Structure formats: structure tokens, C-alpha cells
Amino acid sequence: MELRRFIKEKYGAKILLAFSGGKDAIAAWLALRDDGFEILPYHMTLVPGMSFVEESLSRYEAFFGAKIVRVTHPSFFRWLCNLVFQPPERCAVIESYRLPSLTYEDQIAVVRQRLGEKASGVLVASGVRAADSPYRRHACDKYGALRELRLQVWPIYDWGISEVEKAIVGSGCRLSIEYELFGRSFDGIDYRFLEPIKRVFPEDYKRILDWFPLADLELFRRGERSAHA
Template structure:
């Protein structure tokens, strides 16, 4: 049975409203299980949408492979843009060698907010006023449930919508199995989608995806320092 979110429409009702409004919809697609389930829910409700992926580091091969798989399996082009964290990490000089600092500071890279980034995506895709659909679910945490009760499942002002807000984890996996989709390698390595540069992500990447770890070090050359801090290993 789906989660009951006090004062909010069910996911079935949200999908009906989106379909009736016939406004453009952008799916914030992370390759994670909840965003996959949201894709399926929109598709099965007959709602047209444009999937968008925000990358954290350009052209990690496992990410490129995942996007190619989902495009082929689900039959839609996935548009990729830089995640705001990419600019923030560079501007904050995360894991940067001293000789790079002056270059990065001179570049004066932009640091868009999420809102600014999604406005730029809407503009680039020529989808003004598009809803931003995500896979956030109330059952994930008390905080998320409280946020839905307070702010709503469909937020007209920000144009954000959570089409599977009341789904349980079992419903998510049922939808993925029903569509015959394989979860990405992220779940085998990290148990979740890749989304950070901390030890939890980079140590397994070094061991399981050495080519992508080398690519990561091209952008963040001292990233291995976090492994040394956590493992006490010799840096080399």
C-alpha cells in the first residue's frame, strides 16, 4: 500500500493532473532506482517528458555507458549538463594541486544555483515553464515526508513535482522489474548512485573502476589524499 501523505494528492492523481495539463515535463534523471521508477511511471501514464542527467565529472566511462544503456532500453535521448557541484568543487579548490590554484581563480568559473541551472536547461531545451519531475519519495525519511506535507507534492511556484512521492521501495523495484531494466553498476559498487568525491565513492572507484579513477584525478589531482586519510595507506 502506498504511503499516505497528509493533505497531498496520491501519485496516481499527480500523474493524472500532469497528463491533463499537458505542460512540458523534464525528468531529473540520476540513473538511480527512484528516477528510473519515475521514468516508468510517467511513461505508463502516457506523459511525454524529456530526461536530463546532471554529471558530476565529465565523461566518466561508467556514466556514459549507463546513459547509453537507458537511452537504448527506454527509447529516449537523455540530455546531459554539468551539475552545479562540479563548478563548486573547482571554485573551492577541492583536491587541487598548488600550481592549478591561480589558473582556476583566474578562470572565474560560474557557480550556478540549482534553480539557475534548471532555468538554463529549460531555455536550452526550449521548454519554458516545464515541470521538473524527480524521484523523491516520502518513505525515504521523516524529513522528506514532512517536506511534502509542508510544501506539497506539486509545487506550482517552483514547478517541481514528485510523481512517485507515495511509492514504497517495493513498488519501485516492481516497476523496474516489470520493465526489464538492470540497475546500473553504481548499486554493485556503492549501493546507490554516484554523487560525491568523498572516501565512500573514490576508494571503491579506485579499486573497481581504475580508468575512471584516473579520469577523476585529471580534474582533482589530489583526490587520493582522502583515501590516505581514511586508510593510512602510502600515497602512490
């Protein structure tokens, strides 16, 4: 609360929010909303065209009454540049395009450009919590929850999981179907994500194969011999 009060006084009520659709991102949105911030949310799309992701984002837009800006996640470009799950005949084609090696900062700049003047110079918030992992605890201890040179802030850095759950349950906001499928938000194209997507959302799985044709091998090496069935 003290951190949120401080940044509101120093930087104003407008704030960008990196919104993955995960529980911590939801909790951060709720905390900022309750403290009177004008939230400008954006989502980095991991693989274009996932219907289950878009359905969840649309539901959150309706719940919070705000438009979520969509940009492509840097990992998508990184996977293509590194030829992840690509057959040999595609490699030369992909390399000929000389795809950019984009960073989070690059994509945040795109978000600011799309939003215009209202996003100029405002902080970028995310749902990072120190208690979530030793790595994040170390990051909070080393850098603090407010990195002013980078215009980054972690508004619920000091929340435990019980506070996250209390905020979400109390708000009436439902977690996305990603938690039923994966137990977390969608953030990879390994077996943990591919198997449930193929089983529950086969059209989305086909879309993944459009981009990464050899992703089927993740299932094949786990014993699913009829991966294309």
C-alpha cells in the first residue's frame, strides 16, 4: 500500500500493467484499481491466434471495463529466429526474413506508441511477488520493487499467496481456463502446454503447428505415437 501510494503521488494515477492473465497479474490489477489508478493494460501474445487466450482476455476486458492492448511476445520471435520446432525446409526461409530480436522494452515501446500521449512517461507495473520464488525474492532484495530508471514497479511485491487469493475471490473475478489446463498461465510450447491444448483445443493446437510444425515431437517423445491423429 505504501509503495502504491508513493508512486501515485510521484508519477500520477496512470499506469501501464503487464497483464499475462495469471493470478498475480489479476491481483495487481485489483490492487491498483482499488487504490484509484487508471490502468492501461497490455498483453504479450505468446502464439498468435490462440482462441482460449483471446476468450479469457475478452472476459477480463468485460470484468474490468478496460481494453487490453495486444502485442506479440518477444519469445515468439526468439523461437522463430532460433528455428525452434522447424523442419529443415523452413529454416532458410525463416533466416531470409531476418526477423528482429525484440526485447520486452521494444514491445512496451510499441504499447506506448499505440496508446499515445496518455502512456508517455508512465510506470510499467507487473504482478511480480517476492514470495513467488527465490529468484524473485533475490530480485526484489537486489533491485527493490521500484526501478525508476526503467520505469518499472512491482505494486504487490510484498503480497503472499493468501493475499492474492483473497483479492481475487473477493472481487468475483474468475481465473482463466489456463489454470484448469496447465495450473498456470500459458507461457511455453513444451509438453506441459501442448498436450492439454491438443486435447481440449485441437484447433489452437493446429495453429501452433502452423508456426512450429515439429512441436508434435514433444508429444511423440512422451510416447504419443499418433501425435498427428
